[in-house]
Amino acid sequence: MCGIVGAVAQRDVAEILVEGLRRLEYRGYDSAGVAVVDGESNLTRVRRLGKVQELADAVNSQDVLGGTGIAHTRWATHGEPSEANAHPHMSGDIAVVHNGIIENHEELRATLQARGYVFTSQTDTEVIAHLVEWELRTSESLVEALQKTAKQLEGAYGTVAVDRKDPSRIVVARSGSPIVIGFGVGENFLASDQLALLSVTRRFMYLEEGDVAEITRRDVTVFDATGERIEREIVESNAEHDAGDKGKYRHFMQKEIFEQPTALINTMEGRISETAVITNAIGVKAEEILRKVEHVQIIACGTSYNSGMAARYWFESLAGVSCDVEIASEFRYRDFVVRPNSLLVTLSQSGETADTLAALRLAKEKGYMSAMTICNVAGSSLVRESDFAFMTRAGTEIGVASTKAFTTQLAAMLMMVTSIGRLQGRINDEKEAEIVKALHELPAHIEQALTLDKEIEALAPDFADKHHTLFLGRGEFYPIAMEASLKLKEISYIHAEAYAAGELKHGPLALIDADMPVVVVAPSNDLLEKLKSNVEEVRARGGLLYVFADQDAGFEADEGMKIITMPHISEITAPIYYTVPMQLLSYHVALIKGTDVDQPRNLAKAVTVE
Numbered sequence: 001m002c003g004i005v006g007a008v009a010q011r012d013v014a015e016i017l018v019e020g021l022r023r024l025e026y027r028g029y030d031s032a033g034v035a036v037v038d039g040e041s042n043l044t045r046v047r048r049l050g051k052v053q054e055l056a057d058a059v060n061s062q063d064v065l066g067g068t069g070i071a072h073t074r075w076a077t078h079g080e081p082s083e084a085n086a087h088p089h090m091s092g093d094i095a096v097v098h099n100g101i102i103e104n105h106e107e108l109r110a111t112l113q114a115r116g117y118v119f120t121s122q123t124d125t126e127v128i129a130h131l132v133e134w135e136l137r138t139s140e141s142l143v144e145a146l147q148k149t150a151k152q153l154e155g156a157y158g159t160v161a162v163d164r165k166d167p168s169r170i171v172v173a174r175s176g177s178p179i180v181i182g183f184g185v186g187e188n189f190l191a192s193d194q195l196a197l198l199s200v201t202r203r204f205m206y207l208e209e210g211d212v213a214e215i216t217r218r219d220v221t222v223f224d225a226t227g228e229r230i231e232r233e234i235v236e237s238n239a240e241h242d243a244g245d246k247g248k249y250r251h252f253m254q255k256e257i258f259e260q261p262t263a264l265i266n267t268m269e270g271r272i273s274e275t276a277v278i279t280n281a282i283g284v285k286a287e288e289i290l291r292k293v294e295h296v297q298i299i300a301c302g303t304s305y306n307s308g309m310a311a312r313y314w315f316e317s318l319a320g321v322s323c324d325v326e327i328a329s330e331f332r333y334r335d336f337v338v339r340p341n342s343l344l345v346t347l348s349q350s351g352e353t354a355d356t357l358a359a360l361r362l363a364k365e366k367g368y369m370s371a372m373t374i375c376n377v378a379g380s381s382l383v384r385e386s387d388f389a390f391m392t393r394a395g396t397e398i399g400v401a402s403t404k405a406f407t408t409q410l411a412a413m414l415m416m417v418t419s420i421g422r423l424q425g426r427i428n429d430e431k432e433a434e435i436v437k438a439l440h441e442l443p444a445h446i447e448q449a450l451t452l453d454k455e456i457e458a459l460a461p462d463f464a465d466k467h468h469t470l471f472l473g474r475g476e477f478y479p480i481a482m483e484a485s486l487k488l489k490e491i492s493y494i495h496a497e498a499y500a501a502g503e504l505k506h507g508p509l510a511l512i513d514a515d516m517p518v519v520v521v522a523p524s525n526d527l528l529e530k531l532k533s534n535v536e537e538v539r540a541r542g543g544l545l546y547v548f549a550d551q552d553a554g555f556e557a558d559e560g561m562k563i564i565t566m567p568h569i570s571e572i573t574a575p576i577y578y579t580v581p582m583q584l585l586s587y588h589v590a591l592i593k594g595t596d597v598d599q600p601r602n603l604a605k606a607v608t609v610e
């Protein structure tokens with residue numbers, strides 16, 4: 001969480017830094033700040049509580065001149081959101097920004113206070129500024145001071161420092177939080193996400209764990225964790241430059257919901273022929289691994305966890321391979337048994353989720369056959385540290401509420417399941433052709449689901465004045481209900497829960513009354529009759545029902561039950577399809593509630609802290 005941008009250029013960089021922060025605002029948005037140094041060592045620091053726009057207004061209203069600068073948008077971990085706690089933090093001539101958590105900050109703070117340093121914030125970051133200042137007194141360079149500092153820090157962080165007295169360089173250290181360096185012509189940049197720099201460069205270098213780098217206008221020098229000078233690869237990015245624009249949409253979330261047909265087409269392109277999944281397109285090592293996998297262990301958080309939960313049904317029913325799905329923050333702290341020929345699969349939009357990454361690192365030591373990631377961000381930590389990666393091609397997702405990342409993860413897993421099933425002889429040509437046909441048809445079906453937008457908008461007022469909502473589903477539609485409830489609570493702040501509909505009578509039925517809408521995901525499948533009985537249980541107790549039902553499901557609207565008719569589609573891809581109206585419902589409820597849809601309170605897009 002938190003966004004970092006830095007620049008060393010001949011031109012004034014304040015505008016570039018603030019624009020970079022705007023593009024990173026999804027990572028944290030409770031305060032923002034910038035420190036810029038000019039060629040005569042004048043340092044201007046501006047910090048503001050609130051959104052990046054507050055900072056932009058402040059920067060525009062004064063002269064913030066200079067070609068070297070660092071900037072930060074914050075998601076508070078230590079200390080409330082306030083101007084005093086906003087980065088950059090200073091110690092003498094040193095200014096520092098930081099992303100992540102310094103776990104031993106209390107101990108370091110005590111040591112630094114004993115040396116006479118006075119703290120002006122409640123943040124863990126301020127210890128870095130004082131440590132760099134202290135170490136610089138006995139170092140030959142700023143980069144050496146940062147190397148010495150990094151050795152004393154425990155935790156996960158990306159941190160950048162600038163020395164007012166030497167504006168020709170900035171230095172950066174990476175340990176657990178991503179840092180990318182952007183190469184310009186006669187100017188260089190850095191950021192916590194390449195998205196921040198796409199307006200100034202396309203050439204990027206990702207720092208590795210433990211790297212410390214020095215960046216000047218002409219050179220970038222990288223040292224690895226042992227202090228050795230090292231070359232890191234420079235890659236050309238083809239990410240869309242306009243990803244940070246909302247276009248004709250009111251919110252990024254809305255844009256991203258409507259981008260799903262394209263995101264799915266891109267994710268499937270080159271990976272399915274007319275009738276088959278092209279296993280090699282999943283990854284170079286995929287065929288060898290998928291042929292012998294006997295168990296799949298999925299690890300993820302949040303929305304990605306929900307997609308794993310939905311895909312579990314496919315792994316077991318279509319490919320005949322057992323599958324467990326676990327929340328990364330739980331998995332990483334328990335003793336687990338690795339079954340023979342188990343494949344570890346991490347799911348993540350960002351590829352930087354701290355718990356998922358930690359779980360991957362732990363699992364790699366425990367004897368999994370291979371570690372695969374299904375991820376949306378090329379070059380992210382999960383992609384680099386996994387044995388192989390199957391990229392979703394959803395495009396940049398900016399809304400904190402994940403939408404197109406979820407549906408593309410599901411499409412990716414369905415392709416993977418199909419490959420496993422075929423390679424292991426459990427899916428024949430005919431079945432494979434049926435699945436692939438459903439995948440080919442999916443984008444058009446999602447377009448169709450999007451046309452329900454107005455109808456769903458009309459339902460939203462029924463939810464916006466309520467405090468609770470219950471989502472019900474059965475089978476693979478239970479995780480779809482889970483995802484629907486996560487979306488609603490996340491952006492509308494309405495408490496929502498998902499239940500496997502068969503579980504109702506084991507407790508939640510007691511909650512049913514006219515004040516709690518009950519949303520039912522009701523495709524036409526083998527469980528439909530069972531689901532109908534569950535719906536009756538709610539109806540008999542005066543519950544208000546909103547049933548998203550297949551056109552042939554046979555539900556009839558009445559006073560306590562509204563039906564949203566969904567055109568019939570293949571049972572196989574229906575979980576992906578039924579996700580879309582749920583996303584639209586949350587979106588419209590949030591609009592009525594007037595919440596900050598793209599940047600809901602207390603959340604951030606990439607959860608890079610534990």
Ligand code: M6R
Pocket residue numbers: 301302303304305347348349350351352353356400401402403486487490605606607
């Ligand atoms: O980037 P990841 O997919 O690893 O992120 C995991 C969760 O933090 C994320 O899905 C979160 O739950 C979303 N905000 C939900 O919309």
